[in-house]
Amino acid sequence: MNALNMLKDIISQLTGVLMSVLVLGVVAGVVFGGNVPFVGGVLDGVLGLVNSLGSNGLVGLLVAGWLMTKVE
16 A cells, blocks of 8 residues: 555656656746747647637636646
């Protein structure tokens, strides 16, 4: 049981790091444009995801709010 808890903690920490990198990529893409090395395609990827979820403006607002809550 201890090994499962340890695995759960590792996955949780990795997810937190990946979410931070995703948010950093979005912010860098917005602030510096799409020409930022390493994170240039992140903003395009997130925008593509939002567009695929629906063309309603509420979806974009919900995703933006969700990304902001992950910055902690």
